[in-house]
Amino acid sequence: DIQMTQSPSSLSASVGDRVTITCRASQSISGSLNWYQHKPGKGPKFLIYGISNLQTGVPSRFSGSGSGTEFALTITDLQPEDFATYYCQQSYGIPTFGGGTKVEIK
Amino acid sequence: QVQLQESGPGLVKPSETLSLTCIVSGGSINNYYWSWVRQPAGKELEWLGRIYPTGSTNYNPSLESRVSLSLDTSRNQFSLKVMSVTAADTAIYYCARESRPGGYYRVFDTWGQGTLVTVSS
Numbered sequence: 394d395i396q397m398t399q400s401p402s403s404l405s406a407s408v409g410d411r412v413t414i415t416c417r418a419s420q421s422i423s424g425s426l427n428w429y430q431h432k433p434g435k436g437p438k439f440l441i442y443g444i445s446n447l448q449t450g451v452p453s454r455f456s457g458s459g460s461g462t463e464f465a466l467t468i469t470d471l472q473p474e475d476f477a478t479y480y481c482q483q484s485y486g487i488p489t490f491g492g493g494t495k496v497e498i499k
Numbered sequence: 500q501v502q503l504q505e506s507g508p509g510l511v512k513p514s515e516t517l518s519l520t521c522i523v524s525g526g527s528i529n530n531y532y533w534s535w536v537r538q539p540a541g542k543e544l545e546w547l548g549r550i551y552p553t554g555s556t557n558y559n560p561s562l563e564s565r566v567s568l569s570l571d572t573s574r575n576q577f578s579l580k581v582m583s584v585t586a587a588d589t590a591i592y593y594c595a596r597e598s599r600p601g602g603y604y605r606v607f608d609t610w611g612q613g614t615l616v617t618v619s620s
Contacts, residue, residue, distance in 0.1 A: 436610025484605040490544040
Protein backbone atom coordinates (compact mmCIF):
# COMPACT_ATOMS: atom_id res chain seq x y z
CA ASP A 394 0.00 0.00 0.00
CA ILE A 395 1.01 3.62 -0.56
CA GLN A 396 1.59 5.28 2.81
CA MET A 397 0.50 8.89 3.31
CA THR A 398 2.24 10.88 6.06
CA GLN A 399 0.76 14.17 7.20
CA SER A 400 2.31 16.83 9.38
CA PRO A 401 1.77 18.32 11.79
CA SER A 402 -0.77 16.10 13.52
CA SER A 403 -2.28 19.19 15.10
CA LEU A 404 -1.80 22.92 15.11
CA SER A 405 -3.23 25.94 16.90
CA ALA A 406 -4.08 29.05 14.94
CA SER A 407 -6.13 32.22 15.16
CA VAL A 408 -8.83 33.57 12.89
CA GLY A 409 -7.14 35.37 10.01
CA ASP A 410 -3.98 33.24 10.13
CA ARG A 411 -2.44 31.37 7.23
CA VAL A 412 -1.83 27.67 7.88
CA THR A 413 -0.09 25.01 5.82
CA ILE A 414 -0.48 21.25 6.17
CA THR A 415 1.92 18.91 4.42
CA CYS A 416 1.41 15.41 3.09
CA ARG A 417 4.07 13.02 1.85
CA ALA A 418 3.44 9.89 -0.21
CA SER A 419 5.67 6.82 0.08
CA GLN A 420 5.95 6.69 -3.72
CA SER A 421 4.95 8.75 -6.74
CA ILE A 422 1.17 9.03 -7.11
CA SER A 423 0.99 10.89 -10.44
CA GLY A 424 -0.94 13.83 -9.03
CA SER A 425 -3.75 11.69 -7.60
CA LEU A 426 -3.92 13.63 -4.35
CA ASN A 427 -7.12 14.79 -2.70
CA TRP A 428 -7.89 16.79 0.45
CA TYR A 429 -10.86 16.52 2.81
CA GLN A 430 -12.18 18.52 5.76
CA HIS A 431 -13.73 16.56 8.62
CA LYS A 432 -15.87 17.84 11.46
CA PRO A 433 -17.15 15.72 14.38
CA GLY A 434 -20.40 13.90 13.73
CA LYS A 435 -20.24 14.41 9.97
CA GLY A 436 -18.73 12.66 7.01
CA PRO A 437 -15.58 14.17 5.51
CA LYS A 438 -16.11 16.99 3.01
CA PHE A 439 -14.24 16.84 -0.27
CA LEU A 440 -12.21 20.03 -0.87
CA ILE A 441 -9.51 19.53 -3.50
CA TYR A 442 -8.69 16.91 -6.14
CA GLY A 443 -5.69 16.33 -8.36
CA ILE A 444 -3.36 18.29 -6.04
CA SER A 445 -4.78 21.76 -6.67
CA ASN A 446 -8.29 21.67 -8.18
CA LEU A 447 -10.94 23.11 -5.89
CA GLN A 448 -14.28 21.37 -5.65
CA THR A 449 -17.16 23.61 -6.70
CA GLY A 450 -18.23 25.83 -3.82
CA VAL A 451 -15.01 25.54 -1.82
CA PRO A 452 -13.76 29.00 -0.83
CA SER A 453 -10.70 30.30 -2.66
CA ARG A 454 -8.83 30.69 0.65
CA PHE A 455 -8.15 26.95 0.31
CA SER A 456 -5.38 25.96 -2.06
CA GLY A 457 -3.38 22.86 -2.82
CA SER A 458 0.12 22.52 -4.19
CA GLY A 459 2.94 20.07 -4.68
CA SER A 460 4.26 17.42 -7.00
CA GLY A 461 5.86 14.00 -6.97
CA THR A 462 5.55 12.82 -3.40
CA GLU A 463 5.28 16.13 -1.49
CA PHE A 464 2.03 18.03 -1.23
CA ALA A 465 0.50 20.84 0.81
CA LEU A 466 -2.85 22.31 1.73
CA THR A 467 -2.81 26.01 2.57
CA ILE A 468 -5.63 27.95 4.17
CA THR A 469 -5.25 31.72 4.07
CA ASP A 470 -7.33 34.05 6.24
CA LEU A 471 -8.51 31.22 8.50
CA GLN A 472 -12.21 31.47 9.32
CA PRO A 473 -14.10 30.09 12.36
CA GLU A 474 -15.73 27.41 10.21
CA ASP A 475 -12.30 26.14 9.10
CA PHE A 476 -11.42 24.66 12.48
CA ALA A 477 -11.59 20.96 11.73
CA THR A 478 -9.43 17.96 10.90
CA TYR A 479 -7.93 17.76 7.41
CA TYR A 480 -6.94 14.58 5.58
CA CYS A 481 -4.99 13.96 2.42
CA GLN A 482 -5.82 10.88 0.35
CA GLN A 483 -4.19 9.26 -2.66
CA SER A 484 -6.29 7.64 -5.38
CA TYR A 485 -3.40 6.28 -7.48
CA GLY A 486 -3.60 2.79 -5.99
CA ILE A 487 -5.72 1.26 -3.25
CA PRO A 488 -7.09 4.45 -1.63
CA THR A 489 -5.18 5.45 1.49
CA PHE A 490 -5.44 8.45 3.78
CA GLY A 491 -3.03 10.51 5.83
CA GLY A 492 -3.29 10.45 9.60
CA GLY A 493 -5.03 13.83 9.71
CA THR A 494 -4.17 17.32 10.94
CA LYS A 495 -6.41 18.87 13.56
CA VAL A 496 -6.63 22.66 13.23
CA GLU A 497 -7.58 24.09 16.60
CA ILE A 498 -8.36 27.58 17.81
CA LYS A 499 -5.45 29.25 19.59
CA GLN B 500 -28.13 16.85 -3.95
CA VAL B 501 -27.24 13.22 -3.31
CA GLN B 502 -27.33 12.16 0.33
CA LEU B 503 -26.07 8.97 1.93
CA GLN B 504 -27.29 7.41 5.17
CA GLU B 505 -25.76 4.41 6.90
CA SER B 506 -27.92 2.06 8.92
CA GLY B 507 -27.38 -1.10 10.92
CA PRO B 508 -26.70 -2.48 14.39
CA GLY B 509 -24.44 -0.44 16.62
CA LEU B 510 -23.31 -3.47 18.60
CA VAL B 511 -21.98 -6.74 17.21
CA LYS B 512 -20.63 -9.72 19.14
CA PRO B 513 -17.11 -11.02 18.50
CA SER B 514 -16.90 -13.69 15.77
CA GLU B 515 -20.24 -12.59 14.29
CA THR B 516 -20.92 -10.67 11.07
CA LEU B 517 -21.19 -6.88 10.93
CA SER B 518 -23.83 -5.78 8.42
CA LEU B 519 -24.48 -2.21 7.32
CA THR B 520 -26.58 -0.65 4.57
CA CYS B 521 -26.16 2.71 2.87
CA ILE B 522 -29.29 4.32 1.42
CA VAL B 523 -28.72 6.67 -1.49
CA SER B 524 -31.27 9.48 -1.81
CA GLY B 525 -31.56 12.46 -4.13
CA GLY B 526 -29.88 10.70 -7.01
CA SER B 527 -29.40 7.39 -8.81
CA ILE B 528 -27.03 4.69 -7.66
CA ASN B 529 -26.18 3.99 -11.30
CA ASN B 530 -23.01 5.19 -13.01
CA TYR B 531 -20.96 5.64 -9.85
CA TYR B 532 -18.66 3.54 -7.67
CA TRP B 533 -19.76 3.20 -4.04
CA SER B 534 -17.33 2.64 -1.18
CA TRP B 535 -17.08 1.92 2.51
CA VAL B 536 -14.47 3.60 4.70
CA ARG B 537 -13.98 3.15 8.43
CA GLN B 538 -12.13 4.93 11.19
CA PRO B 539 -11.30 3.32 14.53
CA ALA B 540 -11.07 5.81 17.38
CA GLY B 541 -7.79 7.72 17.19
CA LYS B 542 -6.70 5.96 14.01
CA GLU B 543 -6.57 6.64 10.28
CA LEU B 544 -9.36 6.36 7.78
CA GLU B 545 -9.25 2.93 6.12
CA TRP B 546 -10.87 2.13 2.79
CA LEU B 547 -12.62 -1.24 2.82
CA GLY B 548 -13.86 -1.67 -0.73
CA ARG B 549 -16.00 -0.40 -3.60
CA ILE B 550 -18.80 -1.71 -5.76
CA TYR B 551 -20.22 -0.67 -9.14
CA PRO B 552 -23.87 -1.18 -10.12
CA THR B 553 -22.80 -3.99 -12.48
CA GLY B 554 -21.69 -5.90 -9.38
CA SER B 555 -17.99 -5.40 -10.01
CA THR B 556 -16.06 -5.06 -6.73
CA ASN B 557 -12.61 -4.12 -5.44
CA TYR B 558 -11.49 -4.82 -1.90
CA ASN B 559 -8.69 -3.68 0.36
CA PRO B 560 -6.30 -6.66 0.33
CA SER B 561 -5.82 -6.33 4.10
CA LEU B 562 -9.47 -7.24 4.68
CA GLU B 563 -10.48 -8.98 1.46
CA SER B 564 -11.06 -12.38 3.04
CA ARG B 565 -13.61 -10.99 5.51
CA VAL B 566 -15.40 -8.23 3.57
CA SER B 567 -18.26 -8.52 1.12
CA LEU B 568 -20.16 -5.77 -0.71
CA SER B 569 -23.50 -5.94 -2.48
CA LEU B 570 -25.75 -3.44 -4.22
CA ASP B 571 -29.48 -3.25 -4.92
CA THR B 572 -30.29 -0.86 -7.75
CA SER B 573 -34.05 -1.27 -7.24
CA ARG B 574 -33.74 0.02 -3.68
CA ASN B 575 -30.94 2.49 -4.44
CA GLN B 576 -28.80 1.10 -1.67
CA PHE B 577 -25.62 -0.86 -1.12
CA SER B 578 -24.39 -2.97 1.76
CA LEU B 579 -21.30 -4.07 3.65
CA LYS B 580 -20.62 -7.29 5.51
CA VAL B 581 -17.55 -7.88 7.65
CA MET B 582 -17.27 -11.43 8.88
CA SER B 583 -15.65 -12.88 12.00
CA VAL B 584 -15.35 -9.50 13.68
CA THR B 585 -13.08 -8.72 16.62
CA ALA B 586 -12.64 -5.66 18.83
CA ALA B 587 -10.27 -4.31 16.17
CA ASP B 588 -13.28 -3.85 13.88
CA THR B 589 -14.83 -1.32 16.29
CA ALA B 590 -14.98 1.91 14.30
CA ILE B 591 -17.11 4.58 12.73
CA TYR B 592 -18.18 3.23 9.34
CA TYR B 593 -18.83 5.62 6.46
CA CYS B 594 -20.34 5.00 3.07
CA ALA B 595 -19.16 7.23 0.24
CA ARG B 596 -19.65 7.89 -3.46
CA GLU B 597 -16.71 7.97 -5.82
CA SER B 598 -16.61 10.24 -8.83
CA ARG B 599 -14.05 11.60 -11.29
CA PRO B 600 -14.29 15.39 -11.40
CA GLY B 601 -12.46 16.53 -14.48
CA GLY B 602 -12.71 12.98 -15.83
CA TYR B 603 -9.49 11.54 -14.39
CA TYR B 604 -8.84 11.64 -10.64
CA ARG B 605 -11.02 9.54 -8.35
CA VAL B 606 -12.41 11.25 -5.27
CA PHE B 607 -14.89 10.45 -2.53
CA ASP B 608 -17.20 13.35 -3.29
CA THR B 609 -20.15 12.51 -1.04
CA TRP B 610 -20.14 10.84 2.37
CA GLY B 611 -22.68 9.61 4.87
CA GLN B 612 -22.45 10.97 8.40
CA GLY B 613 -21.05 7.68 9.67
CA THR B 614 -22.29 5.09 12.12
CA LEU B 615 -20.43 3.74 15.13
CA VAL B 616 -20.19 -0.02 15.34
CA THR B 617 -18.85 -1.53 18.53
CA VAL B 618 -17.69 -5.13 18.70
CA SER B 619 -18.24 -6.43 22.21
CA SER B 620 -19.83 -9.34 24.00
